[in-house]
Amino acid sequence: MAFGDNLKKLREMRGISTSELAESAGVAQPQISKYEAGQSLPNVVTAVRIAVRLGTTVERLVGEE
Secondary structure: OOHHHHHHHHHHHHOOOHHHHHHHHOOOHHHHHHHHHOOOOOOHHHHHHHHHHHOOOHHHHHOOO
16 A cells, blocks of 8 residues: 555544644645645655654555554
8 A cells, every 4th residue: 555545544544634634744734635645745754743643653654564
């Protein structure tokens, strides 16, 4: 599974909106949508913030766990 698929799955499992996740990660909401659609990847700092908010690891988000 790709980063975007993992991100969307975990976000929905946690009941977090794209807006809430964007605020936690310090990015605009459309950027989260781009990540989930596979159109863009976050930088390391943003990926860590996303992982923390979702209660997971960056490794799990990228599918290397």
